[in-house]
Structures are given as C-alpha cells and as structure tokens.
Amino acid sequence: MIPEICDWLSSTRVSQVIQDISWIIPTVQSLHILSVAVVMSSMAMLDLRLMGLTARRQSVSVMAARLLPRMWIALIVLTITGATLVIAEPARDLPNPAFQLKMAMLVAAIVLTAIVRRNIKKDEGFWEARPGTARLAAAASLLLWVGIVVAGRWSAYL
Amino acid sequence: MLMLVREICLRLQETSFATAIRESRWLFPTIETLHVLATGLVVGTIAMLDLRLLNLASRDRSVREVSQEVLPWTWGSFACAAITGVLLFSSDAVKYYGNLQFRAKMVLLALGGLNTLIFELGTFRGVAAWDRGRTPLAAKFAGGVSLIFWIGVVTLGRWIGFTTTLQ
Numbered sequence: 255m256i257p258e259i260c261d262w263l264s265s266t267r268v269s270q271v272i273q274d275i276s277w278i279i280p281t282v283q284s285l286h287i288l289s290v291a292v293v294m295s296s297m298a299m300l301d302l303r304l305m306g307l308t309a310r311r312q313s314v315s316v317m318a319a320r321l322l323p324r325m326w327i328a329l330i331v332l333t334i335t336g337a338t339l340v341i342a343e344p345a346r347d348l349p350n351p352a353f354q355l356k357m358a359m360l361v362a363a364i365v366l367t368a369i370v371r372r373n374i375k376k377d378e379g380f381w382e383a384r385p386g387t388a389r390l391a392a393a394a395s396l397l398l399w400v401g402i403v404v405a406g407r408w409s410a411y412l
Numbered sequence: 413m414l415m416l417v418r419e420i421c422l423r424l425q426e427t428s429f430a431t432a433i434r435e436s437r438w439l440f441p442t443i444e445t446l447h448v449l450a451t452g453l454v455v456g457t458i459a460m461l462d463l464r465l466l467n468l469a470s471r472d473r474s475v476r477e478v479s480q481e482v483l484p485w486t487w488g489s490f491a492c493a494a495i496t497g498v499l500l501f502s503s504d505a506v507k508y509y510g511n512l513q514f515r516a517k518m519v520l521l522a523l524g525g526l527n528t529l530i531f532e533l534g535t536f537r538g539v540a541a542w543d544r545g546r547t548p549l550a551a552k553f554a555g556g557v558s559l560i561f562w563i564g565v566v567t568l569g570r571w572i573g574f575t576t577t578l579q
C-alpha cells in the first residue's frame with residue numbers, strides 16, 4: 255500500500271512543482287530545522303525545570319505558560335514544512351522505518367506534553383507537589399524529543 | 413599561506429581519529445546528530461534573547477533576566493556544537509575547507525561572534541539603565557543581526573550537506 259501511495263503522491267502537481275523548483279526543498283528544510291530549534295530549547299528548559307534541575311525561582315506553571323505557546327506554533331510550522339517535504343519526496347520518508355519511528359515518537363511526545371499542560375491547568379502546583387512523577391514525565395519527554403531529532407537525521411541515512 | 417592551511421587540513425584528516433570518523437558507518441552520523449542537537453539548542457536559546465532585545469517576546473521580563481536564564485545554555489551547547497563541528501570537519505578537512513558553503517558558514521559564525529562581543533562589551537554594559545525602559549537601538553540592532561546570522565548559519569550548514577554528499 256505504501257509504495258502505491260508514494261507513487262501517487264509524487265505524481266501530483268504539487269509534488270512535481272516542489273521537486274522542480276530547486277530552492278524549495280532546501281528552504282523548507284532549513285525552516286524545519288529552525289523550528290526544531292525552538293521546540294528543542296523550549297522543551298529542554300521546561301523538562302529540566304520539571305526535574306527540578308534549573309530555575310527553581312520560577313514555578314513550573316509560569317515557565318510552561320511562557321514556553322508552551324511558542325512550542326505549539328513551532329510544531330505547526332514543523333507539520334507544514336514536514337508535510338511539504340513528504341509530499342515532495344514520499345518514497346524517502348513513508349516506507350522508511352526511521353521516519354515511521356519518528357512519527358510514532360512525535361505522537362507520544364505531543365500527548366505527553368498535552369498531559370503536562372492539562373495537569374498544570376487543573377492545579378498550578380501539580381508538578382511541584384509530585385517531584386517523582388515530574389522527573390519521570392520530564393525524562394520521558396526529553397528522551398522522546400531527542401529521539402525524534404535522531405530518527406529524523408537517521409532517516410536521511412537509511 | 414593558503415597552501416599552509418591546506419597542508420594542515422590534509423594532516424588533520426589523516427589523523428587516526430579523523431580517519432576513524434570518515435571510515436565508520438555510524439560514527440559520522442552519530443557525531444552529526446549531536447552537532448544538530450547542540451546547534452538546535454544554541455539557536456533556540458539565543459533566539460529567545462534576540463527576540464527580547466527586539467522587544468518581540470518576553471516583554472514582561474528584563475533583558476538581564478532572560479540573558480541569565482538563556483546564556484548558560486547557549487554557551488554550553490555552543491561548546492558541544494564546536495567540538496562536534498571540529499570532529500566532523502576533520503573527517504574530510506580538505507573537502508570541507510574547499511566548500512563554499514562551509515567557508516561562508518565560518519565567516520557568518522565569526523561575524524556573529526563579533527556582533528555578540530561588541531554588544532556585551534558595549535551596549536550591555538549599561539543595561540541597568542535601559543533594562544526596564546526602552547531598548548536602545550544598538551541593542552535591537554545586535555538582536556536582529558544575531559538572529560539573521562544564526563538563521564544563515566543553520567541554512568548554510570544544511571547546504572553543506574547538500575553540496576558534499578550524494579542525495
């Protein structure tokens with residue numbers, strides 16, 4: 255099924271146009287990387303705060319309120335640029351196990367971040383009151399986001 | 413002078429560690445991934461400071477607050493990016509040295525570093541005076557230039573990949 259989808263996608267007008275105009279893919283990739291930078295630094299700072307390793311003067315809820323909105327925006331840009339890249343060269347990504355792993359981890363990371371956020375909304379001091387669980391959530395988050403970047407890079411090599 | 417640099421590059425890529433990176437299937441991708449992760453942290457964190465200087469983000473916090481929170485990350489991850497970058501470069505030094513995008517990237521890095529230095533030694537020195545008030549033009553300029561340079565560095569870095577490996 256995947257090969258058929260790839261064939262169909264790469265034959266569409268949109269895909270052809272993106273492939274033909276030489277500067278689109280490098281530009282979209284650079285935008286993708288820059289958005290990764292935003293997500294990574296936001297999550298790194300928030301996760302280390304959840305673990306109690308940094309910036310303890312600032313509460314988790316204040317930090318999250320600052321960092322998460324820009325992270326969601328970056329995620330939207332990542333989705334748009336990512337979709338563009340997949341449409342342009344579907345055969346490089348869709349059948350690629352590294353890419354599939356990346357997508358699975360992305361879903362998990364988004365769900366986890368949403369849970370973190372929702373608990374803060376229910377109770378501002380939620381994570382400060384549960385340091386053990388906070389450390390677990392932060393560690394899982396860090397591993398997932400790093401894993402996503404690693405899988406993203408390795409999908410270029412496989 | 414140019415021949416000397418090329419000679420150094422040649423010697424560098426012939427060292428045992430450079431050769432190991434070049435010939436291993438997984439060493440280069442691993443170091444490159446670390447380089448990307450470190451660079452991501454550099455760019456993401458410096459962008460926070462730059463956007464604050466431009467008065468576009470974190471306006472409720474002082475410049476000093478933002479820079480104190482952000483700069484340790486920036487410097488730490490820059491060190492990682494620099495070390496991994498040197499390792500990557502060494503694996504095929506002559507080729508990278510001759511690569512236009514690589515040279516441009518190094519120029520931008522140097523200019524960006526210079527911009528940061530000028531800002532820290534100059535405008536930032538008097539930050540207490542303007543921190544809670546209007547950001548001086550020099551500070552906005554430094555923030556804007558820094559952002560442009562780092563976006564350029566990332567773009568050129570990606571471009572190096574395009575021009576040195578088979579896609």
